[in-house]
Amino acid sequence: MATYTLDINNTEHSVEVAEGTSLLWVIREYLGLTGTKYGCGIAQCGSCTIHINGIPTRACIMLVDNLKEGQKITTIEGLSENGDHPLQKAWIETQAPQCGYCQSGQLMQAAALLEANPSPTRDEIKTYMNGNLCRCGTYMRIVKAIELASEEQIATR
Numbered sequence: 001m002a003t004y005t006l007d008i009n010n011t012e013h014s015v016e017v018a019e020g021t022s023l024l025w026v027i028r029e030y031l032g033l034t035g036t037k038y039g040c041g042i043a044q045c046g047s048c049t050i051h052i053n054g055i056p057t058r059a060c061i062m063l064v065d066n067l068k069e070g071q072k073i074t075t076i077e078g079l080s081e082n083g084d085h086p087l088q089k090a091w092i093e094t095q096a097p098q099c100g101y102c103q104s105g106q107l108m109q110a111a112a113l114l115e116a117n118p119s120p121t122r123d124e125i126k127t128y129m130n131g132n133l134c135r136c137g138t139y140m141r142i143v144k145a146i147e148l149a150s151e152e153q154i155a156t157r
Contacts, residue, residue, distance in 0.1 A: 004064050007071065008033070009078030017064060024048045024059035027075055035076035035104045039133075046132030049105035050075050056112040076104035079111060086156075087111055090148040098136030106132050110146045119150055 003016045008031065015030045027033045027050070036059055039047030043058035050059045051074040052067070067073075079085050087110050090096075097103045106129070113120060113128045120128065125146050134142065 002065075004067070005069075006064075006067065006073060008073045009075060010072075015064075019065050021064050022060055023050070023062040023064050023067070023073075026064050027059060027073075033075050033077050037101055037104060039102070039105070044131075044133075045102065046105040046109060047102050049108040049132065051108060051112060054112065054115060056109050074108075076108060079107060085111070086149040086152040087114070087145065090145040090152065094141045094145040094148060096138050096141040096145045098134075098138050102132065102134045102136075106134065106142055110142070110149070113146065114150055114153060118153055120146070122147065 001016050002019050003014060004026075006013045006015065006026070008027065013031055015026055017026055017030060024036060024038060027036050028038070036050055037047040038060060039045035041060050043061045046058070048059040049056050051057065052062070052071050080088060087107050091103065091107065109129055109132045113125065117124060122143060125143050129142065129146070
């Protein structure tokens with residue numbers, strides 16, 4: 001067992017876990033932040049996408065041992081305090097979620113895209129979101145939600 005201090009959603013957490021524990025399990029099981037989902041366990045579906053220093057990262061394969069001191073981790077719970085991020089509002093408006101299982105990973109991937117490129121083209125959205133899978137097949141609603149959020153962010157700047 002080892003003790004790790006993690007900055008998650010701008011709050012410092014100290015956890016004692018076995019070395020080699022995935023960050024996903026630390027987030028879900030030890031810290032109770034269950035918005036980040038377990039999907040495939042091999043970084044192929046994107047359900048577990050979080051941000052580490054703003055970079056979308058698959059938490060299922062990131063070992064807590066490999067985190068560097070001072071890295072800032074953001075989960076879906078940290079995307080916005082009140083669920084009012086432009087993407088969250090657009091997700092609801094376009095009715096993007098079906099079962100909802102992949103949605104936190106989709107939102108986190110999309111948030112990173114809009115942070116890097118506030119006005120992506122439809123093709124740029126599709127390319128950037130390509131690695132996040134949706135078993136319900138709501139890809140066109142997801143693309144529309146990202147376009148809508150992009151328009152809102154640009155309008156409010």
